Amino acid sequence: MYDKITPPTTGEKITFKNGEPVVPDNPIIPFIRGDGTGIDIWPATEKVLDAAVAKAYNGKRKISWFKVYAGDEACDLYGTYQYLPQDTLTAIKEYGVAIKGPLTTPVGGGIRSLNVALRQIFDLYACVRPCRYYAGTPSPHKNPEKLDVIVYRENTEDIYLGIEWKQGSEIGDRLISILNNELIPATPEHGKKQIPLDAGIGIKPISKSGSQRLVRRAIKHALQLPKAKQQVTLVHKGNIMKYTEGAFRDWGYELATTEFRNETVTERESWILGNKEKNPNISLEENARMIDPGFDALTPEKKAQIVKEVETVLNSIWTSHGDGKWKEKIMVNDRIADSIFQQIQTRPDEYSILATMNLNGDYLSDAAAAIVGGLGMGPGANIGDSCAVFEATHGTAPKHAGLDKINPGSVILSGVMMLEYMGWQEAADLIKKGLGAAIANGEVTYDLARLIEPPVEPLKCSEFAEAIIKHFG
Numbered sequence: 001m002y003d004k005i006t007p008p009t010t011g012e013k014i015t016f017k018n019g020e021p022v023v024p025d026n027p028i029i030p031f032i033r034g035d036g037t038g039i040d041i042w043p044a045t046e047k048v049l050d051a052a053v054a055k056a057y058n059g060k061r062k063i064s065w066f067k068v069y070a071g072d073e074a075c076d077l078y079g080t081y082q083y084l085p086q087d088t089l090t091a092i093k094e095y096g097v098a099i100k101g102p103l104t105t106p107v108g109g110g111i112r113s114l115n116v117a118l119r120q121i122f123d124l125y126a127c128v129r130p131c132r133y134y135a136g137t138p139s140p141h142k143n144p145e146k147l148d149v150i151v152y153r154e155n156t157e158d159i160y161l162g163i164e165w166k167q168g169s170e171i172g173d174r175l176i177s178i179l180n181n182e183l184i185p186a187t188p189e190h191g192k193k194q195i196p197l198d199a200g201i202g203i204k205p206i207s208k209s210g211s212q213r214l215v216r217r218a219i220k221h222a223l224q225l226p227k228a229k230q231q232v233t234l235v236h237k238g239n240i241m242k243y244t245e246g247a248f249r250d251w252g253y254e255l256a257t258t259e260f261r262n263e264t265v266t267e268r269e270s271w272i273l274g275n276k277e278k279n280p281n282i283s284l285e286e287n288a289r290m291i292d293p294g295f296d297a298l299t300p301e302k303k304a305q306i307v308k309e310v311e312t313v314l315n316s317i318w319t320s321h322g323d324g325k326w327k328e329k330i331m332v333n334d335r336i337a338d339s340i341f342q343q344i345q346t347r348p349d350e351y352s353i354l355a356t357m358n359l360n361g362d363y364l365s366d367a368a369a370a371i372v373g374g375l376g377m378g379p380g381a382n383i384g385d386s387c388a389v390f391e392a393t394h395g396t397a398p399k400h401a402g403l404d405k406i407n408p409g410s411v412i413l414s415g416v417m418m419l420e421y422m423g424w425q426e427a428a429d430l431i432k433k434g435l436g437a438a439i440a441n442g443e444v445t446y447d448l449a450r451l452i453e454p455p456v457e458p459l460k461c462s463e464f465a466e467a468i469i470k471h472f473g
């Protein structure tokens, strides 16, 4: 079945039932070490995960690690350009849950991203990246503890997939010609717009099904959170890209107000209901004026549309959501992408789950991680309905590779997410406790050490792993 790798002789497969993993006590879990700093981070991560599982379950549970190859390491074993061998894909498919270090993607030419390829091949449509603060972590922000968000990023669509054509290529030029001469002129709203003849072209597909399955997962996650954090914010640039980013917002609201009608309230609905609660005799028009500050300047058609919206909301959900009942529901709101970058800095505690498209989520997850200590503290998971691959937010950080210096926190915390996904909460909690205590005690790698005042002597990558284990208690 495998060409160059052999699964462990002990252990069993994780299976899936209704999209949820069924985990034996001795699961076989494939791992990819990763390029660059993967060489430092993976051994540290494996050590911490094994120690936590051993301590939490006294030997009753154990992970059997299955080394599989991708990136530079794969080329060494399988030959030139064998960056993602079939063996690796077979193993991840067979065992269902995997964890990986970062993999290099060259800029400009060269191979397409192996990371993106894995997400696509296994339809890992939700990229989940929590950004929470561990006490004592130095941060450039005054109140980093106020940020506790989870970026829920669509992982299989968008311009991020790299469906694009090079400037001057035959197909690229043909596409530009068809667009300029046929499709754009046939679409009156585009007026006389033309694509420059010397442009490269990228395609940005955003589907209704892709958007809604991501938002569905985000809402289900919100249902598990404490009441105060039960909120999903749809992040988009829909003012500019109306039929892709704007549609993502609209499809998100549509899903929330149909499939999760009883569990959710939209921000606009909450205003309408709140206005009637404060003034039970408020007219539909007055209510409309209060939810839309520019109401009086609108055309009569637009005014009528908003009045109708108010009427529809009151008729359809006043009984189920009115009289303050909406305050117990999950709040679904939306924010324009550029504004959310400043909102998470200026009003961090107002946000919880941020549901995004692929590219926006890529940017936002790095930015949010920076607030709580940087990329060394940014874990992540790529989740589908029959497979999950855990990996940090950051990349290979090549300048630090092989120095036993880099912060393994992000991959270790990705391992914590994996343990939680497997239902091994006790082991996950031990690691969170150990990591929190190590940081609070000033036992940190260079990235955090340089921010602490007065400065502390940094630990090596491997020493930080040992400090975490020491603080399991």
Ligand SMILES: NC(=O)C1=CN([C@@H]2O[C@H](COP(=O)(O)OP(=O)(O)OC[C@H]3O[C@@H](n4cnc5c(N)ncnc54)[C@H](OP(=O)(O)O)[C@@H]3O)[C@@H](O)[C@H]2O)C=CC1
Pocket (backbone or CB within 6 Å): 101, 102, 103, 104, 105, 106, 115, 374, 375, 376, 377, 391, 392, 393, 394, 395, 396, 397, 398, 399, 406, 407, 408, 409, 410, 447
């Ligand atoms: N999922 C994946 O596998 C990903 C892969 N990549 C790929 O990684 C390669 C390098 O990308 P690059 O843009 O340099 O981004 P990286 O995320 O690899 O690194 C950028 C900088 O972030 C900081 N950083 C990253 N990881 C850590 C860590 N564990 N601990 C502490 N600090 C950290 C370092 O900053 P400083 O030097 O200031 O301390 C580092 O120089 C590219 O080929 C890219 O495509 C990128 C993102 C995700």
Ligand SMILES: O=C(O)CCC(=O)C(=O)O
Pocket (backbone or CB within 6 Å): 103, 104, 105, 113, 114, 115, 116, 362, 393, 395
């Ligand atoms: O695949 C890559 O090289 C980059 C991926 C990335 O930045 C991400 O998923 O956050």
Ligand SMILES: [Mg+2]
Pocket (backbone or CB within 6 Å): 362, 363, 366, 393
């Ligand atoms: Mg990224």
